[in-house]
Amino acid sequence: MTASTTRVRFAPSPTGGLHLGGVRTALFNYLFAKKNNGTFILRIEDTDQGRFVPGAEQYILDCLEWCGISPDEGPHKEGAYGPYRQSERKSSYKKYAEQLINQGHAYYAFDTPEELEKMREAFRTESNPSPQYDSKVRLGMNNSLSLSKEKVNELLEQGTPHVVRINMPASTEITLHDMIRGEIVFNTDQVDDKVLLKADGMPTYHLAVVVDDHEMKITQAFRGEEWLPSAPVHVLLWDYLGWKNQMPEWAHLPLILKPDGQGKLSKRDGDRLGFPVFAMDWQDPKSNELTKGFKEMGFLPEAFVNMLAMLGWNDGTGEEIFSLEQLIERFSIDRIHKGGAKFDFEKAKWFNQEWIKRSETTRLLPLVQEILVKNNIHASEEALTDIIPMVKERCQLLNDFVQQVAYFFHDPVEIDLASVQPKWDEKKHAFFEGWKTTLNHLEAWDAAAIENTFKEAAGIAQIKPGELQLPLRIMLVGAKFGPTVFDIAFRIGKEATTRRIGHCLTLLAQ
Protein backbone atom coordinates (compact mmCIF):
# COMPACT_ATOMS: atom_id res chain seq x y z
CA MET A 1 0.00 0.00 0.00
CA THR A 2 1.41 3.33 -1.01
CA ALA A 3 1.44 5.97 1.68
CA SER A 4 -1.29 8.49 1.14
CA THR A 5 -0.48 12.17 1.00
CA THR A 6 -3.83 13.05 2.51
CA ARG A 7 -3.26 15.33 5.47
CA VAL A 8 -6.08 17.00 7.37
CA ARG A 9 -6.17 18.95 10.60
CA PHE A 10 -8.49 19.82 13.45
CA ALA A 11 -7.49 23.24 14.72
CA PRO A 12 -9.32 24.28 17.88
CA SER A 13 -8.57 27.21 20.14
CA PRO A 14 -7.78 26.23 23.72
CA THR A 15 -10.34 28.57 25.18
CA GLY A 16 -12.64 26.25 27.10
CA GLY A 17 -14.76 23.13 26.79
CA LEU A 18 -14.90 21.22 23.54
CA HIS A 19 -18.22 21.87 21.88
CA LEU A 20 -20.30 19.30 19.99
CA GLY A 21 -19.65 21.09 16.73
CA GLY A 22 -15.93 21.00 17.37
CA VAL A 23 -16.01 17.28 17.99
CA ARG A 24 -17.95 16.76 14.80
CA THR A 25 -15.43 18.78 12.81
CA ALA A 26 -12.69 16.66 14.34
CA LEU A 27 -14.66 13.52 13.54
CA PHE A 28 -15.17 14.39 9.89
CA ASN A 29 -11.46 15.16 9.62
CA TYR A 30 -10.66 11.85 11.23
CA LEU A 31 -13.05 9.86 9.04
CA PHE A 32 -11.74 11.47 5.90
CA ALA A 33 -8.13 10.88 6.92
CA LYS A 34 -8.67 7.23 7.80
CA LYS A 35 -10.77 6.58 4.75
CA ASN A 36 -7.91 7.83 2.61
CA ASN A 37 -5.17 6.25 4.61
CA GLY A 38 -4.00 9.73 5.47
CA THR A 39 -2.84 11.67 8.50
CA PHE A 40 -5.02 13.43 11.06
CA ILE A 41 -3.32 16.38 12.70
CA LEU A 42 -4.17 18.42 15.77
CA ARG A 43 -3.07 22.02 15.68
CA ILE A 44 -3.62 24.29 18.64
CA GLU A 45 -4.67 27.78 17.61
CA ASP A 46 -3.58 29.65 20.70
CA THR A 47 -2.92 33.03 19.15
CA ASP A 48 -5.34 34.90 21.35
CA GLN A 49 -3.47 35.59 24.57
CA GLY A 50 -6.55 37.01 26.19
CA ARG A 51 -8.74 33.98 25.69
CA PHE A 52 -6.15 31.29 26.33
CA VAL A 53 -7.21 28.91 29.08
CA PRO A 54 -4.64 26.68 30.76
CA GLY A 55 -5.57 23.03 30.64
CA ALA A 56 -7.83 23.37 27.64
CA GLU A 57 -5.30 21.76 25.31
CA GLN A 58 -4.97 18.61 27.38
CA TYR A 59 -8.73 18.55 27.78
CA ILE A 60 -9.21 18.64 24.00
CA LEU A 61 -6.81 15.76 23.63
CA ASP A 62 -8.65 13.82 26.33
CA CYS A 63 -11.96 14.36 24.57
CA LEU A 64 -10.60 13.17 21.25
CA GLU A 65 -9.10 10.15 22.90
CA TRP A 66 -12.35 9.31 24.63
CA CYS A 67 -14.10 9.50 21.26
CA GLY A 68 -11.51 7.19 19.79
CA ILE A 69 -10.30 9.72 17.27
CA SER A 70 -6.87 10.61 18.55
CA PRO A 71 -4.73 12.65 16.15
CA ASP A 72 -1.70 11.12 14.46
CA GLU A 73 0.30 14.30 14.85
CA GLY A 74 -0.03 17.14 17.29
CA PRO A 75 1.57 18.78 20.30
CA HIS A 76 1.26 15.45 22.11
CA LYS A 77 2.85 13.49 19.32
CA GLU A 78 5.31 15.50 17.31
CA GLY A 79 5.52 14.71 13.64
CA ALA A 80 7.70 16.19 10.95
CA TYR A 81 5.76 19.42 10.72
CA GLY A 82 5.83 20.81 14.24
CA PRO A 83 5.57 22.69 16.38
CA TYR A 84 1.83 22.21 16.52
CA ARG A 85 0.99 25.20 18.70
CA GLN A 86 0.69 28.43 16.81
CA SER A 87 2.17 30.38 19.69
CA GLU A 88 5.38 28.49 19.00
CA ARG A 89 5.42 29.35 15.32
CA LYS A 90 5.58 33.14 15.55
CA SER A 91 8.75 33.59 13.53
CA SER A 92 7.20 31.91 10.56
CA TYR A 93 4.18 34.21 10.47
CA LYS A 94 6.37 37.28 10.82
CA LYS A 95 8.49 36.18 7.89
CA TYR A 96 5.51 35.77 5.60
CA ALA A 97 3.89 38.98 6.79
CA GLU A 98 7.04 40.81 5.83
CA GLN A 99 7.09 39.07 2.49
CA LEU A 100 3.55 40.25 1.85
CA ILE A 101 4.48 43.80 2.80
CA ASN A 102 7.42 43.75 0.44
CA GLN A 103 5.17 42.51 -2.32
CA GLY A 104 2.69 45.29 -1.63
CA HIS A 105 -0.02 42.89 -0.54
CA ALA A 106 0.07 43.99 3.05
CA TYR A 107 0.97 47.10 5.00
CA TYR A 108 1.73 48.42 8.45
CA ALA A 109 -1.11 50.15 10.24
CA PHE A 110 -0.54 52.32 13.28
CA ASP A 111 -4.12 53.25 14.10
CA THR A 112 -5.01 53.08 17.76
CA PRO A 113 -8.22 51.40 18.87
CA GLU A 114 -9.61 54.86 19.54
CA GLU A 115 -8.80 55.99 16.02
CA LEU A 116 -10.43 52.91 14.59
CA GLU A 117 -13.53 53.56 16.59
CA LYS A 118 -13.53 57.18 15.44
CA MET A 119 -13.36 56.08 11.83
CA ARG A 120 -16.23 53.65 12.32
CA GLU A 121 -18.32 56.29 13.98
CA ALA A 122 -17.57 58.78 11.24
CA PHE A 123 -18.66 56.43 8.48
CA ARG A 124 -21.49 54.72 10.29
CA THR A 125 -24.83 55.39 8.66
CA GLU A 126 -28.26 53.85 8.60
CA SER A 127 -27.39 51.89 5.51
CA ASN A 128 -23.89 51.00 6.64
CA PRO A 129 -23.96 50.08 10.32
CA SER A 130 -20.50 48.54 10.30
CA PRO A 131 -17.97 50.48 8.21
CA GLN A 132 -14.89 48.55 7.19
CA TYR A 133 -11.22 49.38 7.06
CA ASP A 134 -10.91 48.99 3.33
CA SER A 135 -9.83 50.63 0.09
CA LYS A 136 -12.30 53.44 0.60
CA VAL A 137 -10.88 54.62 3.91
CA ARG A 138 -7.37 53.28 4.25
CA LEU A 139 -5.68 56.29 2.71
CA GLY A 140 -7.23 58.41 5.41
CA MET A 141 -5.77 56.24 8.17
CA ASN A 142 -2.30 55.96 9.66
CA ASN A 143 -0.54 53.27 7.71
CA SER A 144 2.37 52.63 5.44
CA LEU A 145 0.15 53.28 2.44
CA SER A 146 -0.92 56.75 3.53
CA LEU A 147 2.21 57.86 5.37
CA SER A 148 5.56 58.74 3.85
CA LYS A 149 8.28 56.14 3.87
CA GLU A 150 10.31 58.28 6.26
CA LYS A 151 7.43 58.65 8.67
CA VAL A 152 6.74 54.92 8.59
CA ASN A 153 10.37 54.10 9.31
CA GLU A 154 10.39 56.58 12.13
CA LEU A 155 7.28 55.10 13.70
CA LEU A 156 8.69 51.62 13.31
CA GLU A 157 12.00 52.62 14.86
CA GLN A 158 10.24 54.23 17.78
CA GLY A 159 8.52 50.95 18.38
CA THR A 160 5.07 52.39 17.79
CA PRO A 161 2.45 49.69 18.26
CA HIS A 162 1.23 48.52 14.89
CA VAL A 163 -0.46 45.72 13.05
CA VAL A 164 -0.04 44.34 9.58
CA ARG A 165 -3.11 44.42 7.37
CA ILE A 166 -3.79 42.73 4.08
CA ASN A 167 -4.14 45.14 1.17
CA MET A 168 -7.41 43.90 -0.29
CA PRO A 169 -7.70 44.68 -3.98
CA ALA A 170 -10.72 46.69 -5.03
CA SER A 171 -13.63 45.18 -6.93
CA THR A 172 -12.10 41.82 -7.66
CA GLU A 173 -14.03 38.59 -7.88
CA ILE A 174 -12.64 35.69 -5.93
CA THR A 175 -13.99 32.24 -6.68
CA LEU A 176 -13.78 29.54 -4.12
CA HIS A 177 -14.53 25.90 -4.74
CA ASP A 178 -16.07 24.21 -1.74
CA MET A 179 -16.43 20.43 -1.75
CA ILE A 180 -19.82 20.68 -0.11
CA ARG A 181 -21.23 23.82 -1.67
CA GLY A 182 -19.59 24.06 -5.06
CA GLU A 183 -18.42 27.37 -6.53
CA ILE A 184 -18.86 30.44 -4.38
CA VAL A 185 -18.04 33.89 -5.73
CA PHE A 186 -17.07 36.80 -3.51
CA ASN A 187 -16.33 40.40 -4.34
CA THR A 188 -13.32 41.83 -2.54
CA ASP A 189 -15.20 45.07 -1.90
CA GLN A 190 -17.17 43.21 0.71
CA VAL A 191 -14.21 42.21 2.79
CA ASP A 192 -12.05 44.58 4.78
CA ASP A 193 -8.29 44.84 5.14
CA LYS A 194 -8.10 42.10 7.73
CA VAL A 195 -5.40 42.28 10.35
CA LEU A 196 -2.79 39.62 9.64
CA LEU A 197 -0.33 40.28 12.43
CA LYS A 198 -1.52 41.74 15.71
CA ALA A 199 0.30 44.37 17.73
CA ASP A 200 1.54 41.71 20.13
CA GLY A 201 3.29 39.96 17.29
CA MET A 202 0.81 37.11 17.14
CA PRO A 203 -0.85 36.32 13.85
CA THR A 204 -4.59 36.40 13.46
CA TYR A 205 -6.42 33.29 12.36
CA HIS A 206 -6.33 34.48 8.76
CA LEU A 207 -2.59 34.49 8.38
CA ALA A 208 -1.96 31.55 10.66
CA VAL A 209 -4.38 29.20 8.98
CA VAL A 210 -2.85 29.79 5.58
CA VAL A 211 0.78 29.59 6.67
CA ASP A 212 0.22 26.52 8.81
CA ASP A 213 -1.94 24.67 6.35
CA HIS A 214 0.81 25.25 3.82
CA GLU A 215 3.70 24.30 6.06
CA MET A 216 1.87 21.28 7.39
CA LYS A 217 1.02 20.23 3.86
CA ILE A 218 -2.69 20.08 4.51
CA THR A 219 -4.60 18.68 1.55
CA GLN A 220 -8.22 19.15 2.67
CA ALA A 221 -9.42 21.79 5.08
CA PHE A 222 -12.65 21.15 7.01
CA ARG A 223 -14.02 23.94 9.14
CA GLY A 224 -17.34 25.38 10.26
CA GLU A 225 -19.55 27.34 7.94
CA GLU A 226 -18.91 30.48 9.98
CA TRP A 227 -15.59 30.78 8.14
CA LEU A 228 -17.10 31.10 4.71
CA PRO A 229 -17.22 34.92 4.68
CA SER A 230 -13.51 35.21 5.33
CA ALA A 231 -12.54 32.46 2.92
CA PRO A 232 -11.70 34.93 0.12
CA VAL A 233 -9.01 36.41 2.35
CA HIS A 234 -7.49 32.98 2.73
CA VAL A 235 -7.67 32.25 -0.97
CA LEU A 236 -5.98 35.56 -1.71
CA LEU A 237 -3.24 34.81 0.79
CA TRP A 238 -2.55 31.42 -0.76
CA ASP A 239 -2.22 33.22 -4.04
CA TYR A 240 -0.04 36.10 -2.79
CA LEU A 241 2.29 33.77 -0.97
CA GLY A 242 2.77 31.90 -4.21
CA TRP A 243 1.18 28.66 -3.06
CA LYS A 244 -2.04 28.73 -4.99
CA ASN A 245 -1.48 25.36 -6.59
CA GLN A 246 -0.97 23.77 -3.18
CA MET A 247 -4.09 25.21 -1.60
CA PRO A 248 -6.13 22.57 0.21
CA GLU A 249 -9.59 21.69 -0.94
CA TRP A 250 -12.13 23.43 1.25
CA ALA A 251 -15.14 21.96 2.98
CA HIS A 252 -17.30 24.25 5.09
CA LEU A 253 -19.40 22.17 7.45
CA PRO A 254 -22.99 23.09 8.32
CA LEU A 255 -23.63 24.39 11.80
CA ILE A 256 -25.28 22.56 14.67
CA LEU A 257 -28.26 24.63 15.76
CA LYS A 258 -30.26 25.13 18.93
CA PRO A 259 -33.10 22.59 19.45
CA ASP A 260 -35.62 25.36 19.90
CA GLY A 261 -35.41 28.92 18.70
CA GLN A 262 -32.70 29.64 16.24
CA GLY A 263 -28.97 30.12 15.99
CA LYS A 264 -25.85 28.15 16.71
CA LEU A 265 -26.00 25.72 19.59
CA SER A 266 -24.17 27.17 22.56
CA LYS A 267 -23.15 26.04 26.02
CA ARG A 268 -25.90 28.22 27.40
CA ASP A 269 -28.54 26.24 25.52
CA GLY A 270 -27.36 23.09 27.21
CA ASP A 271 -27.56 24.70 30.63
CA ARG A 272 -30.96 26.09 29.80
CA LEU A 273 -32.45 22.93 28.32
CA GLY A 274 -30.68 20.41 30.53
CA PHE A 275 -28.33 18.56 28.24
CA PRO A 276 -24.58 18.61 27.70
CA VAL A 277 -22.90 20.50 24.90
CA PHE A 278 -19.31 19.58 25.72
CA ALA A 279 -17.84 16.14 25.09
CA MET A 280 -16.55 15.75 28.64
CA ASP A 281 -16.94 17.61 31.91
CA TRP A 282 -15.21 20.97 31.76
CA GLN A 283 -14.22 22.92 34.80
CA ASP A 284 -13.27 26.48 34.13
CA PRO A 285 -10.00 27.13 35.95
CA LYS A 286 -10.90 30.71 36.75
CA SER A 287 -14.50 30.49 37.87
CA ASN A 288 -14.35 26.82 38.87
CA GLU A 289 -17.68 26.47 37.16
CA LEU A 290 -18.30 22.88 36.11
CA THR A 291 -20.05 22.17 32.83
CA LYS A 292 -21.39 18.68 32.25
CA GLY A 293 -20.12 16.56 29.41
CA PHE A 294 -21.65 13.75 27.42
CA LYS A 295 -19.22 11.29 28.91
CA GLU A 296 -20.11 12.03 32.50
CA MET A 297 -23.79 12.17 31.65
CA GLY A 298 -23.52 8.51 30.78
CA PHE A 299 -22.87 8.39 27.06
CA LEU A 300 -20.86 5.68 25.41
CA PRO A 301 -18.27 7.20 23.09
CA GLU A 302 -19.48 4.88 20.34
CA ALA A 303 -22.95 6.41 20.62
CA PHE A 304 -21.69 9.96 20.91
CA VAL A 305 -19.59 9.65 17.78
CA ASN A 306 -22.35 7.83 15.91
CA MET A 307 -24.89 10.50 16.80
CA LEU A 308 -22.55 13.29 15.78
CA ALA A 309 -21.76 11.68 12.44
CA MET A 310 -25.46 11.50 11.63
CA LEU A 311 -25.88 15.18 12.38
CA GLY A 312 -25.13 16.54 8.96
CA TRP A 313 -24.29 13.37 7.13
CA ASN A 314 -25.82 10.01 6.26
CA ASP A 315 -24.87 7.22 3.93
CA GLY A 316 -28.14 7.20 2.03
CA THR A 317 -29.21 3.71 3.07
CA GLY A 318 -31.39 4.71 5.99
CA GLU A 319 -29.20 2.83 8.41
CA GLU A 320 -28.27 4.85 11.44
CA ILE A 321 -26.19 2.76 13.77
CA PHE A 322 -22.56 2.71 12.76
CA SER A 323 -19.34 1.92 14.53
CA LEU A 324 -16.34 4.14 13.94
CA GLU A 325 -14.96 1.53 11.55
CA GLN A 326 -18.20 1.47 9.58
CA LEU A 327 -18.26 5.25 9.49
CA ILE A 328 -14.76 5.31 8.05
CA GLU A 329 -15.80 2.81 5.42
CA ARG A 330 -18.94 4.71 4.41
CA PHE A 331 -17.94 8.33 4.87
CA SER A 332 -18.03 10.56 1.85
CA ILE A 333 -17.89 14.32 1.55
CA ASP A 334 -20.57 14.51 -1.09
CA ARG A 335 -23.13 13.23 1.37
CA ILE A 336 -22.47 15.98 3.89
CA HIS A 337 -25.46 18.27 4.10
CA LYS A 338 -25.44 21.95 3.31
CA GLY A 339 -28.04 23.04 5.83
CA GLY A 340 -27.53 23.24 9.57
CA ALA A 341 -29.25 20.70 11.82
CA LYS A 342 -31.03 21.33 15.08
CA PHE A 343 -29.63 19.25 17.89
CA ASP A 344 -32.13 16.79 19.39
CA PHE A 345 -31.14 15.41 22.76
CA GLU A 346 -33.93 12.78 22.68
CA LYS A 347 -32.43 11.32 19.54
CA ALA A 348 -28.98 11.48 21.07
CA LYS A 349 -30.22 9.39 23.98
CA TRP A 350 -31.79 6.94 21.58
CA PHE A 351 -28.40 6.41 19.95
CA ASN A 352 -26.94 5.75 23.36
CA GLN A 353 -29.62 3.25 24.29
CA GLU A 354 -29.08 1.44 21.01
CA TRP A 355 -25.39 1.22 21.75
CA ILE A 356 -25.96 0.04 25.30
CA LYS A 357 -28.30 -2.65 24.01
CA ARG A 358 -25.79 -3.78 21.45
CA SER A 359 -22.72 -3.64 23.63
CA GLU A 360 -21.18 -6.79 25.05
CA THR A 361 -21.30 -7.20 28.80
CA THR A 362 -17.52 -7.14 28.88
CA ARG A 363 -17.58 -3.68 27.27
CA LEU A 364 -20.18 -2.34 29.67
CA LEU A 365 -18.92 -3.97 32.84
CA PRO A 366 -16.02 -1.70 33.78
CA LEU A 367 -18.01 1.43 32.93
CA VAL A 368 -21.03 0.30 34.93
CA GLN A 369 -18.88 -0.79 37.82
CA GLU A 370 -17.21 2.60 37.97
CA ILE A 371 -20.55 4.40 38.10
CA LEU A 372 -21.84 2.01 40.75
CA VAL A 373 -18.82 2.60 42.94
CA LYS A 374 -19.44 6.32 42.74
CA ASN A 375 -22.89 5.57 44.07
CA ASN A 376 -21.61 3.36 46.85
CA ILE A 377 -22.65 0.11 45.28
CA HIS A 378 -19.82 -2.37 45.31
CA ALA A 379 -20.71 -5.13 42.91
CA SER A 380 -18.50 -8.00 41.91
CA GLU A 381 -17.69 -8.68 38.28
CA GLU A 382 -19.39 -12.05 38.57
CA ALA A 383 -22.61 -10.53 39.78
CA LEU A 384 -22.58 -7.79 37.17
CA THR A 385 -21.90 -10.26 34.41
CA ASP A 386 -25.24 -11.83 35.33
CA ILE A 387 -27.14 -8.64 35.94
CA ILE A 388 -26.07 -6.36 33.09
CA PRO A 389 -27.73 -8.46 30.38
CA MET A 390 -30.93 -8.50 32.43
CA VAL A 391 -31.20 -4.73 32.71
CA LYS A 392 -29.26 -3.09 29.90
CA GLU A 393 -32.20 -2.62 27.56
CA ARG A 394 -33.79 -0.48 30.26
CA CYS A 395 -30.92 2.02 30.29
CA GLN A 396 -30.68 5.04 28.04
CA LEU A 397 -27.70 6.43 29.89
CA LEU A 398 -25.00 4.51 31.70
CA ASN A 399 -26.08 6.27 34.88
CA ASP A 400 -29.45 4.56 34.60
CA PHE A 401 -27.68 1.37 35.64
CA VAL A 402 -27.51 2.73 39.17
CA GLN A 403 -31.26 2.52 39.57
CA GLN A 404 -31.56 -0.70 37.60
CA VAL A 405 -28.85 -2.49 39.53
CA ALA A 406 -29.09 -1.07 43.06
CA TYR A 407 -31.84 -3.36 44.36
CA PHE A 408 -29.76 -6.41 43.50
CA PHE A 409 -27.31 -5.35 46.18
CA HIS A 410 -29.25 -3.38 48.74
CA ASP A 411 -32.74 -3.69 50.10
CA PRO A 412 -34.83 -0.91 48.63
CA VAL A 413 -35.01 2.17 50.81
CA GLU A 414 -37.94 3.82 49.15
CA ILE A 415 -40.83 1.42 48.85
CA ASP A 416 -43.82 2.28 46.76
CA LEU A 417 -46.41 0.87 49.14
CA ALA A 418 -49.05 3.14 47.68
CA SER A 419 -49.16 0.87 44.66
CA VAL A 420 -50.16 -2.16 46.69
CA GLN A 421 -52.12 -0.80 49.61
CA PRO A 422 -55.41 -0.14 47.77
CA LYS A 423 -55.80 -3.81 46.88
CA TRP A 424 -54.09 -5.22 49.91
CA ASP A 425 -56.09 -7.53 52.17
CA GLU A 426 -55.78 -10.27 54.76
CA LYS A 427 -55.83 -12.95 52.11
CA LYS A 428 -52.80 -11.56 50.40
CA HIS A 429 -51.05 -10.99 53.65
CA ALA A 430 -51.61 -14.61 54.56
CA PHE A 431 -50.42 -15.71 51.16
CA PHE A 432 -47.08 -13.94 51.50
CA GLU A 433 -46.62 -15.13 55.08
CA GLY A 434 -47.15 -18.65 53.90
CA TRP A 435 -45.07 -18.38 50.80
CA LYS A 436 -42.20 -16.86 52.75
CA THR A 437 -42.11 -19.98 54.87
CA THR A 438 -42.28 -22.17 51.78
CA LEU A 439 -39.31 -20.32 50.35
CA ASN A 440 -37.33 -20.88 53.51
CA HIS A 441 -37.70 -24.59 53.01
CA LEU A 442 -37.10 -24.49 49.26
CA GLU A 443 -34.09 -26.63 48.48
CA ALA A 444 -33.30 -25.81 44.87
CA TRP A 445 -33.00 -22.01 44.68
CA ASP A 446 -33.58 -21.20 41.04
CA ALA A 447 -35.98 -18.95 39.22
CA ALA A 448 -38.18 -21.71 37.85
CA ALA A 449 -38.56 -23.36 41.26
CA ILE A 450 -39.39 -20.06 42.90
CA GLU A 451 -41.99 -19.33 40.28
CA ASN A 452 -43.51 -22.81 40.66
CA THR A 453 -43.96 -22.52 44.40
CA PHE A 454 -45.42 -19.06 43.90
CA LYS A 455 -48.03 -20.31 41.46
CA GLU A 456 -48.81 -23.34 43.53
CA ALA A 457 -49.30 -21.27 46.63
CA ALA A 458 -51.43 -18.80 44.71
CA GLY A 459 -53.57 -21.64 43.45
CA ILE A 460 -54.11 -22.93 46.95
CA ALA A 461 -54.92 -19.45 48.22
CA GLN A 462 -57.20 -18.98 45.22
CA ILE A 463 -55.63 -15.72 44.16
CA LYS A 464 -54.61 -15.02 40.60
CA PRO A 465 -50.80 -15.06 40.45
CA GLY A 466 -50.91 -11.87 38.45
CA GLU A 467 -52.47 -10.03 41.36
CA LEU A 468 -49.63 -11.09 43.55
CA GLN A 469 -46.78 -10.31 41.25
CA LEU A 470 -46.96 -6.57 41.60
CA PRO A 471 -46.84 -6.68 45.41
CA LEU A 472 -43.92 -9.07 45.19
CA ARG A 473 -42.11 -6.74 42.84
CA ILE A 474 -42.66 -3.81 45.13
CA MET A 475 -41.32 -5.86 48.03
CA LEU A 476 -38.18 -6.88 46.21
CA VAL A 477 -37.46 -3.84 44.04
CA GLY A 478 -39.32 -1.07 45.81
CA ALA A 479 -40.92 0.17 42.61
CA LYS A 480 -42.50 -0.81 39.32
CA PHE A 481 -39.55 -1.61 37.14
CA GLY A 482 -36.92 -4.23 36.45
CA PRO A 483 -36.76 -7.72 35.00
CA THR A 484 -38.93 -10.71 35.89
CA VAL A 485 -39.48 -10.86 39.66
CA PHE A 486 -38.47 -14.49 39.94
CA ASP A 487 -35.15 -13.80 38.27
CA ILE A 488 -34.60 -11.03 40.76
CA ALA A 489 -35.49 -13.28 43.68
CA PHE A 490 -33.12 -15.91 42.41
CA ARG A 491 -30.33 -13.41 41.96
CA ILE A 492 -30.62 -11.74 45.37
CA GLY A 493 -30.94 -15.09 47.14
CA LYS A 494 -33.26 -16.73 49.59
CA GLU A 495 -32.20 -14.73 52.59
CA ALA A 496 -32.70 -11.31 50.99
CA THR A 497 -35.93 -12.36 49.33
CA THR A 498 -37.59 -13.53 52.53
CA ARG A 499 -36.19 -10.60 54.45
CA ARG A 500 -37.62 -8.08 52.01
CA ILE A 501 -40.99 -9.81 51.99
CA GLY A 502 -41.03 -9.85 55.77
CA HIS A 503 -40.09 -6.22 56.00
CA CYS A 504 -42.88 -5.15 53.67
CA LEU A 505 -45.38 -7.34 55.40
CA THR A 506 -44.58 -5.49 58.58
CA LEU A 507 -44.95 -2.14 56.87
CA LEU A 508 -48.23 -3.13 55.28
CA ALA A 509 -49.60 -4.37 58.58
CA GLN A 510 -49.18 -0.97 60.17
Added chain:
RNA sequence: GGCCCGUUGGUCAAUCGGUUAAGACGCCUCCCUUUCACGGAGGAAUGAGGGGUUCGAUUCCCCUACGGGCUACCA
Protein backbone atom coordinates in the same frame (compact mmCIF):
# COMPACT_ATOMS: atom_id res chain seq x y z
C1' G B 1 -27.86 47.64 6.36
C1' G B 2 -24.30 44.72 3.17
C1' C B 3 -22.31 40.06 1.70
C1' C B 4 -22.42 34.78 1.84
C1' C B 5 -24.86 30.12 2.96
C1' G B 6 -29.25 27.52 3.54
C1' U B 7 -34.97 25.96 3.27
C1' U B 8 -38.83 18.11 2.41
C1' G B 9 -43.44 16.14 8.71
C1' G B 10 -42.34 18.87 15.63
C1' U B 11 -36.88 16.99 14.91
C1' C B 12 -33.00 14.15 11.91
C1' A B 13 -33.77 13.06 6.93
C1' A B 14 -34.11 9.65 1.62
C1' U B 15 -35.23 11.27 -3.31
C1' C B 16 -29.88 13.08 -7.80
C1' G B 17 -37.33 15.13 -13.54
C1' G B 18 -41.96 10.50 -13.56
C1' U B 19 -42.44 7.26 -6.20
C1' U B 20 -49.06 5.80 -3.07
C1' A B 21 -42.71 11.54 -1.12
C1' A B 22 -38.50 6.20 2.26
C1' G B 23 -36.69 5.51 7.04
C1' A B 24 -35.44 7.17 12.16
C1' C B 25 -36.51 10.07 16.84
C1' G B 26 -40.66 11.87 19.39
C1' C B 27 -46.09 11.42 19.84
C1' C B 28 -50.79 8.28 19.67
C1' U B 29 -53.42 3.24 19.37
C1' C B 30 -53.06 -1.92 19.85
C1' C B 31 -50.34 -6.73 20.87
C1' C B 32 -46.66 -9.12 24.09
C1' U B 33 -45.98 -8.47 29.56
C1' U B 34 -50.75 -8.04 35.37
C1' U B 35 -43.83 -3.98 36.52
C1' C B 36 -40.57 -1.13 33.59
C1' A B 37 -38.15 -1.70 29.21
C1' C B 38 -37.27 -4.51 24.77
C1' G B 39 -39.89 -6.45 20.68
C1' G B 40 -44.15 -6.56 17.16
C1' A B 41 -48.50 -4.29 14.36
C1' G B 42 -50.74 0.21 13.09
C1' G B 43 -51.68 5.78 13.11
C1' A B 44 -51.37 11.18 12.81
C1' A B 45 -47.74 14.45 10.53
C1' U B 46 -43.80 16.98 5.19
C1' G B 47 -42.05 19.51 -0.24
C1' A B 48 -42.24 28.13 2.48
C1' G B 49 -44.86 31.26 -1.53
C1' G B 50 -44.93 32.91 -6.61
C1' G B 51 -43.19 32.68 -11.44
C1' G B 52 -40.73 30.12 -15.28
C1' U B 53 -38.14 25.56 -18.10
C1' U B 54 -40.38 20.76 -19.35
C1' C B 55 -45.02 16.13 -21.85
C1' G B 56 -44.01 16.03 -16.51
C1' A B 57 -41.32 19.29 -11.15
C1' U B 58 -39.82 18.09 -4.18
C1' U B 59 -35.90 17.68 -7.83
C1' C B 60 -33.39 22.68 -12.77
C1' C B 61 -33.62 28.49 -13.14
C1' C B 62 -35.44 33.34 -11.24
C1' C B 63 -37.97 36.37 -7.60
C1' U B 64 -40.03 36.86 -2.75
C1' A B 65 -40.36 35.20 2.19
C1' C B 66 -38.06 32.92 6.14
C1' G B 67 -33.77 30.95 8.85
C1' G B 68 -28.57 31.10 9.71
C1' G B 69 -23.45 32.94 9.41
C1' C B 70 -20.07 36.96 8.89
C1' U B 71 -19.37 42.09 9.09
C1' A B 72 -13.07 42.57 15.89
C1' C B 73 -5.73 43.59 16.79
C1' C B 74 -11.86 36.24 18.70
C1' A B 75 -11.34 32.02 16.67
